Amino acid sequence: MSRDVILGRIRAAREALAWAAPQGAEPGTAAPASDALPALPPAQRFPDIVGLFVQRARQVGMLVDIVASPAEAARRVASLCGERGMRRAAAWATPDLAALGDVLAAQGIEVLAPGSSVEQVATADLGVTGAEWGIAETATLVLPSGPQQPRLASLLPPVHVAVLAADRIVPDLHALFARVGFLPSALTLITGPSRSADIGLTPVLGAHGPMEVSVVLIRS
Amino acid sequence: MREVALFVTCLVDQLYPQVGQAAVRVLERAGCGVFFPEAQTCCGQAVFNDGFQDDARRLAAGLIGALDGAEAVVAPSGSCVAMVREWYPRLLRDDPVLGPRAAALARRTYELSEFLVRVLGLSDVGARFPAAVAYHASCHGLRGLGLREEPVRLLAAVRDLRLVPLPGAEECCGFGGLFSVKFADLSGAMLAAKLDAIEASGADVVTATDVSCLMHIGGGLARRGSRVRAMHLAELLVQG
Amino acid sequence: MSGPRIDMIGNARRALQDPALQQQLRRAMPSFRRQRDAAVAEVADWEYLRSTAAAIKDHALAHLDRYLTELEMQVAVRGGVVHWAADAADARRIIVDLARRRGIRRVVKSKSMTTEEIHLNPALEREGIVVVETDLGEYIVQLAGETPSHIVAPVVHKSVEAVADLFAAKLHAPRHERPEELAGVARQTLRAEFLAADMGVSGVNFAVAETGTIVVVENEGNARLTTSRPRIHVAVMGLEKVVPRLADLGVMLSLLARSSTGQRASVYVSLLSGPRRPGEPDGPDELHLVILDNGRTRLLGDPDLRAALRCIRCGACLNICPVFERAGGHAYGAVYSGPIGAVITPVYEGLDRAGELPFASTLCGACAEVCPVKIDLPRMLAELRGRAVRAGHATNLDRLFARAWTLLMERPARLWIAGKIGRTLQRVAVRGRRIDRLPYPLSGWTAHRVAPPLATQSFREWWRMDRGGGR
Numbered sequence: 021m022s023r024d025v026i027l028g029r030i031r032a033a034r035e036a037l038a039w040a041a042p043q044g045a046e047p048g049t050a051a052p053a054s055d056a057l058p059a060l061p062p063a064q065r066f067p068d069i070v071g072l073f074v075q076r077a078r079q080v081g082m083l084v085d086i087v088a089s090p091a092e093a094a095r096r097v098a099s100l101c102g103e104r105g106m107r108r109a110a111a112w113a114t115p116d117l118a119a120l121g122d123v124l125a126a127q128g129i130e131v132l133a134p135g136s137s138v139e140q141v142a143t144a145d146l147g148v149t150g151a152e153w154g155i156a157e158t159a160t161l162v163l164p165s166g167p168q169q170p171r172l173a174s175l176l177p178p179v180h181v182a183v184l185a186a187d188r189i190v191p192d193l194h195a196l197f198a199r200v201g202f203l204p205s206a207l208t209l210i211t212g213p214s215r216s217a218d219i220g221l222t223p224v225l226g227a228h229g230p231m232e233v234s235v236v237l238i239r240s
Numbered sequence: 241m242r243e244v245a246l247f248v249t250c251l252v253d254q255l256y257p258q259v260g261q262a263a264v265r266v267l268e269r270a271g272c273g274v275f276f277p278e279a280q281t282c283c284g285q286a287v288f289n290d291g292f293q294d295d296a297r298r299l300a301a302g303l304i305g306a307l308d309g310a311e312a313v314v315a316p317s318g319s320c321v322a323m324v325r326e327w328y329p330r331l332l333r334d335d336p337v338l339g340p341r342a343a344a345l346a347r348r349t350y351e352l353s354e355f356l357v358r359v360l361g362l363s364d365v366g367a368r369f370p371a372a373v374a375y376h377a378s379c380h381g382l383r384g385l386g387l388r389e390e391p392v393r394l395l396a397a398v399r400d401l402r403l404v405p406l407p408g409a410e411e412c413c414g415f416g417g418l419f420s421v422k423f424a425d426l427s428g429a430m431l432a433a434k435l436d437a438i439e440a441s442g443a444d445v446v447t448a449t450d451v452s453c454l455m456h457i458g459g460g461l462a463r464r465g466s467r468v469r470a471m472h473l474a475e476l477l478v479q480g
Numbered sequence: 481m482s483g484p485r486i487d488m489i490g491n492a493r494r495a496l497q498d499p500a501l502q503q504q505l506r507r508a509m510p511s512f513r514r515q516r517d518a519a520v521a522e523v524a525d526w527e528y529l530r531s532t533a534a535a536i537k538d539h540a541l542a543h544l545d546r547y548l549t550e551l552e553m554q555v556a557v558r559g560g561v562v563h564w565a566a567d568a569a570d571a572r573r574i575i576v577d578l579a580r581r582r583g584i585r586r587v588v589k590s591k592s593m594t595t596e597e598i599h600l601n602p603a604l605e606r607e608g609i610v611v612v613e614t615d616l617g618e619y620i621v622q623l624a625g626e627t628p629s630h631i632v633a634p635v636v637h638k639s640v641e642a643v644a645d646l647f648a649a650k651l652h653a654p655r656h657e658r659p660e661e662l663a664g665v666a667r668q669t670l671r672a673e674f675l676a677a678d679m680g681v682s683g684v685n686f687a688v689a690e691t692g693t694i695v696v697v698e699n700e701g702n703a704r705l706t707t708s709r710p711r712i713h714v715a716v717m718g719l720e721k722v723v724p725r726l727a728d729l730g731v732m733l734s735l736l737a738r739s740s741t742g743q744r745a746s747v748y749v750s751l752l753s754g755p756r757r758p759g760e761p762d763g764p765d766e767l768h769l770v771i772l773d774n775g776r777t778r779l780l781g782d783p784d785l786r787a788a789l790r791c792i793r794c795g796a797c798l799n800i801c802p803v804f805e806r807a808g809g810h811a812y813g814a815v816y817s818g819p820i821g822a823v824i825t826p827v828y829e830g831l832d833r834a835g836e837l838p839f840a841s842t843l844c845g846a847c848a849e850v851c852p853v854k855i856d857l858p859r860m861l862a863e864l865r866g867r868a869v870r871a872g873h874a875t876n877l878d879r880l881f882a883r884a885w886t887l888l889m890e891r892p893a894r895l896w897i898a899g900k901i902g903r904t905l906q907r908v909a910v911r912g913r914r915i916d917r918l919p920y921p922l923s924g925w926t927a928h929r930v931a932p933p934l935a936t937q938s939f940r941e942w943w944r945m946d947r948g949g950g951r
Contacts, residue, residue, distance in 0.1 A: 023564040026719065026773045030545045033781030055543075058535035060727050061528065076744070134761040138675060138709060158737075158745035167759035171708045175701055193730040193745075200726065203691055205558075205757050206708065209733075209749035214701040218617035218633065220640030221508055222659040227616055228667060229701030229748070248939050250889065254899050255932045257939035276943045282889040289843065291865030291874060292882035299889055327862075383845035412802050416842025418881070423840060424924030425493045429806045430842075431928055459929030462914055 063195035069156035070186045070239065076159035080212035081225065083234040093183050093236045094120040097148060098127050100181065100234070106145035108132065110177055113168040114150055117183065124148075134170045141170070147177040147230065154189040154235075155196055158211055161235065162196065165206040174210065180230040182210075186239040242360075244272040245310030247303070247324075247349065249317045249451070250282035256451045262474035263316045263352055270360055279306035285323040289417040293331060300328050304341050312359070313349040316474050318381025318449045321351040326384060351381055352474055353449055357390040364397035368480025374406040374443035374468075376434070376457065378450040382410060391449055391473055398476060404441045408433070415456040431460045438468055445469050447476055483829070486813035488836045495808045501637055505805050508636045512799040515742025516850070523738065533735050534854045536728050537720075537790035540689075541780060547689040547722045548771060554692025558754025560767040567774045568598035574770055575681070575714055576603050582712060582766075584609055584679045588670075590696070590703035591615035592683025593631050593793060594716045594772060596815045597828075600681065612673045614702035616666055623650045629809030631816065632740050632795035637808055670702070680706035680764065684717035685736065685792070687769070688726050692753055694769060695729060697736060699747040707752055713764035715752075719771050720780075720789040732792065735852035739794035775828040784863045788823050790853035797847035797857060803840055812837060819847040819857040826864055835873040838864035877921055896940065903934045 066072050074084045087093045097120060101109065110132040111121050121131050132140055141147075149169070153162040161182050165171045174180045190196050200207070214229030225231040244267055248260040267274045284299030303324070307313050315321050328342035335342075356362045375395060381387045395403050414420065414430025421427075434457060438446045446461070448454050451472055458470030495501055520526050540547050552562040565571035579587070587609055589595065601611045601622075613622040617634035621627060624646055628634030635643070643662055648655040651669065656662050682703055686695040694715050696703045707713045723732060729751075737743045756763030779789050798804045798818030809817035814825040814834060822837040843858040851857065868874070874882075888894050909915045915931040917923070925931055937945075 021564075022566040022570055022773075025566045026564050026771070026777065027545050027549070029773065029777035030548075030719075030780060033777050034542070034545075036781040037783055037786070057539055057724055058532055060725075060731060061525075061532060064524070080744075136761075138762070142671065142675065155745075160745050165756075165760060165763060167761070170761040171704065172762050175704050175708070193733055194727070197727040197730045203693060203726075203751065203753040205752065205754055205760060205763050207751040207753075208704065209745065209751070210747065211743070211745040212747050214699070215747055216616045216663060216700045218615070218620065218635055219643050219659040219662050221511060221636075222640070224660045224663040226667065227663055227700035227702070228614070228670065228705060250895070253939040254895070254902075254934050257935045257937060257942050260939035261942060276940070276947070278940060278943070279892055281892055281895050282885070284889075287882045287885050289862070289865070290878055290882060291839070291867075291869035292878075292886075293866040293869070295882045295886040298886055302890055326859075379842065379844035379846070383849055410846075412842050412844035412846065414802065414842060416844070418878075419839070419842050421922060421924040423489055423492060423803075424927055425496050426803055426806055426840070427842075427924075428928035429496055430802050455932055456929060459914075459925075459931060462930045463916075463928065 061194050063191050063198065064157065066156055066191050069189050069191050073154050073156040073159055073189050074237070076156070077235055080159050082159065082212055083232070084237055085234065086237045086239055088238070088240055090116065090119060090238060093238055094123040096236055097181055098123045101127065101129050101146065104145070108144045109146040109148050110136065110141045110144040110170070110173040111148040112150055112170070112173060117148065117150055120148065120183070134168050138172060138176070141172050142176045144177040145179065147173040147175070147180045149174050149180065149182050151182045151184040152188065153196055153199070154184045155192060156189050157192040161210045163208045163210060164204040165208070166204055171206050171208065174208070175229045178226060178230055179232045179234070181234045181236060183236045183238065186237055242272045243311050244274050245307055245313045246274050246276050247280060247307060247313050247315040247320065248276065249315055249320045251451050251455065252316060255455065256472065259316055259451055259472040259474050262472070262478035263314070266352070266356070266365055266474055266477045267314060270356060270362055270365060277306045277310065283320045283323045285320060286417055288323065288327060297331050300331055300342065301338055304328070304338060304345050307345060308341065311348065312355070313345070314352055314355045315349065316352045316449070316472060317451065318351045318378050318385055318387060319452060321349055322380040322384035324349045351385055351387060351449060353390040353394055354385060354387055357393055363393040365394065365477050366480070367477045368399040369476050370400035371444040372402045372404050372442055373476065374404050374438055374441045374446045375409060376406060376413060376446055376448040376453060377410045378448045378453045379412050381449045387449070394473065394477060395447070399480065401476070404443050406441050406443070407437050413453050413457050415453050420456060431456060435460050435464060435466070439466055443468055445471050445476070447471050447473050449473050483833055485832065486834050486836060488811055488813065488840045491811035491813060492807040492840065495811050496806060500639060500642070501808055502806070504637055504639055505808055508633065509799055509805040512742070516739060516796055516799065519738035519742040519744060523734070529731055529735055530852055530854050533731050533852060534790055536723060536731060537853055538787070540722055540724055541720065541786065541789055544719065544722070544780065547724055548719060550689040551687055551692060551722050554689065555754065555769050558692050560692065560754050560769055563768060563770045565770050565772045565774070571598045571716065571770055571772050571774070572600060572603040575600060576607055578714065578768060579604060579609055579679060580607060582679070584712070586673070586677045587611045587679045587681055588614050588673055588677040588706050588710060589618070590680070590682045590698065590706040591618050591634070592681070592716060593815060594683050594718055595681060596628065597774065598716070598772065612670070612677070614670050614673065614706060616663060616700060619666055619670065620646065627810070629817070630795060630798060631793050637810065674705045674709050677710045679712045679714060680710040681714045681716065682706050684715050684721050686729060686732055687717055687722045688729065689722050689724050691726050693726065694752045696750045696752065697733070697746045697748070699741070701748055704748055704750055707750060708763055711764055712766045712768070713755065714768045714770065716770045716772060719773055719776050736792050736794050739796040739850070739852040779824065779827055782827070785823065785827060785860050787855050788820065788860060790855055791820055792853060794852055796850040796852065800846045800850050802844065802846070803842070807840070819861070820855070823857060823860045823864065831868050831871050831873055835868040835871070838868060892940070899934060899938050903936065906933050
């Protein structure tokens with residue numbers, strides 16, 4: 021069985037190495053087996069992580085709207101739909117986004133609930149999601165999957181709007197991983213719109229996913 | 241007075257003796273007593289780079305023997321020093337006699353600019369050279385020995401010398417020992433980029449810490465009929 | 481192991497004679513480097529990150545059996561299935577069998593060098609399965625019937641015009657000229673493939689042992705679609721991809737994004753822990769993780785080359801390499817190119833086949849300086865050169881040179897006499913203190929440069945005359 025073959029090879033490699041190991045690791049060669057896991061860098065400290073998030077989000081091509089309340093966030097998303105003539109939205113159905121869905125529906129926008137067919141979601145003009153965390157250093161949105169949090173809502177529609185609470189912004193990746201406890205089937209880190217520079221080194225947005233990502237930042 | 245053994249390197253010995261002579265004078269002006277252990281020849285890099293490690297070991301043994309007594313060894317070549325410092329201890333790791341001697345030699349062998357700046361604490365060696373000079377950072381000195389500032393500090397202190405920026409100064413010139421013959425086309429293409437940058441820099445002279453790179457660059461400049469001359473750092477530091 | 485000897489010298493010569501390729505490379509590589517340098521420069525302690533990453537990888541490699549079995553268990557706990565593949569054939573068999581048992585007709589793939597390495601596509605196609613590459617670059621490569629030429633930028637060798645021609649010819653669509661139009665065509669075509677596919681195959685950038693999490697990094701979103709939409713997700717990982725802790729990703733992802741594409745963060749990082757869970761509207765029903773050896777354990781037991789397994793496939797060593805910049809990735813004749821390719825290909829495919837690759841370098845050291853996990857690539861290349869010679873791969877000319885050089889240099893007297901003789905002989909060739917043409921095998925030198933003559937008086941002769949000898 022390949023499993024035993026491979027594990028056997030790994031152990032044989034370690035033994036061979038123990039015999040061959042010169043005194044002390046040379047620079048550039050793997051160190052001898054150590055049982056201690058290396059310490060990880062502490063989270064960085066930034067004076068204004070919300071400001072940093074906003075600044076860097078704009079640098080990676082995300083639009084940021086700062087609002088004062090969930091109700092204002094809902095109005096902001098609804099007016100976006102109105103301005104752009106969007107008719108159909110694929111949305112998360114988490115409790116904090118329920119009011120938003122109602123506002124959109126009241127405006128005559130068809131809201132596709134989780135569980136809608138992928139073909140339907142693919143025809144949506146807009147995907148509306150929350151974000152569990154934001155990362156300031158990299159301007160990253162962190163989206164868990166779940167029964168009310170379809171993965172494809174942030175991926176198939178051409179425009180993705182994420183609602184993020186400012187107090188969920190952490191300084192950097194180190195801080196994020198220090199905080200993540202429960203892992204859903206998919207935890208997705210999103211930094212800007214889908215992009216590719218494969219053709220002629222020219223950056224193109226919306227290679228497969230949304231060409232536009234907006235963050236509605238609730239700073240109460 | 242500090243006693244210094246000059247490891248002149250085979251290329252300087254046979255092709256560019258004026259570089260060795262300049263190195264002697266610069267070191268003497270810096271207050272060192274220079275001697276030349278005549279048993280030395282080649283560090284073995286030429287064969288080592290082509291994969292002939294046993295041959296390299298034989299030549300390493302010869303050089304270690306030739307330089308054994310010296311308190312400090314100085315060479316006008318970053319790549320030969322890198323060979324001694326990085327590779328001798330590894331090549332002779334399993335040799336109970338030569339291994340420790342290789343390690344000891346590695347610890348007391350210096351490239352010229354490294355020795356002047358780091359060991360002697362000098363930056364001005366009293367030279368004067370009225371010319372526009374571009375500095376090419378030879379790879380093994382730069383990355384092998386970590387000499388980023390040292391040659392530049394020495395050049396900056398040369399009176400009337402105007403150091404002109406060389407775009408891509410830290411990019412390899414394409415020499416690489418036998419690479420330049422075996423992969424002649426690649427080497428030539430890398431050289432062409434280096435020569436273009438040198439000629440565009442407005443320099444009268446291009447300098448470096450290795451005659452191997454300069455043989456390559458200077459040979460390319462001459463083939464082009466360029467007015468820019470290639471000179472080793474030691475040759476500039478001895479002027480005036 | 482298989483295939484003819486890779487002729488890097490000839491491949492490089494042909495690459496240099498291809499003006500379109502040269503134009504692409506000379507445009508792309510400096511721009512990749514600038515982006516990387518800018519992204520690295522803003523990190524306060526890059527060296528500390530690099531050292532930490534190297535230490536994490538070394539630790540994982542030192543306890544690989546423990547972390548792989550932990551990963552296996554954690555993946556299983558979350559409902560995934562782990563397969564072990566000793567070599568490429570084993571991996572192909574596992575995936576083809578699975579596809580056959582599940583009645584798979586259409587497969588979408590996201591970019592994965594590992595699946596290139598195991599030549600998965602032809603194996604699936606032989607079963608009558610349609611396989612579609614969905615990374616834009618890989619899609620272009622597939623349409624063109626080529627192979628990727630760069631581990632991060634697979635079609636760096638192709639101009640916009642070449643892509644426009646290709647799309648017009650293969651997609652029976654009206655000809656588009658602009659990158660955004662071409663990307664739009666691909667998006668539309670591939671969207672349909674995603675909706676139709678019943679299996680998605682991805683690579684793995686990192687696998688977290690403690691949580692059984694597979695990490696896939698990308699910018700386009702095709703990997704998210706590949707791992708979310710089809711009912712079966714197969715992830716193929718080299719066994720060196722395992723990291724112990726979830727928190728190790730903080731270090732690894734920072735280094736990878738900045739080193740590979742000069743981004744602070746890649747657009748999408750998917751952390752996948754098992755297949756879809758009850759009640760979830762999307763995600764695959766099945767998740768299969770294939771753990772591949774295929775020569776990696778040979779590296780693991782090799783004290784001189786083992787650290788090459790730290791590699792996170794960022795491509796920084798390719799981007800900085802002056803040889804890669806001129807030869808391009810295809811010249812290396814293997815899946816992995818550039819300095820890292822020149823190190824691992826000879827181990828994976830044998831020195832018989834890839835023995836020339838380690839020589840295709842000036843050992844300038846630029847690759848080691850940018851490597852985010854501090855792999856000492858030039859040292860490894862030099863080491864492999866030694867092995868190639870010991871294995872008898874040196875040409876007669878090389879052997880002759882080495883013998884002659886060593887004999888000459890072993891005794892100072894011989895060098896002195898040879899110098900004397902050489903100075904007499906060279907008179908026929910020296911014109912104006914230079915030699916314009918040397919005979920083969922040194923003609924390669926004088927093709928691009930003049931050669932210096934031996935000095936009329938060597939240094940050692942000067943020393944004798946001027947200084948009366950010394951010690």
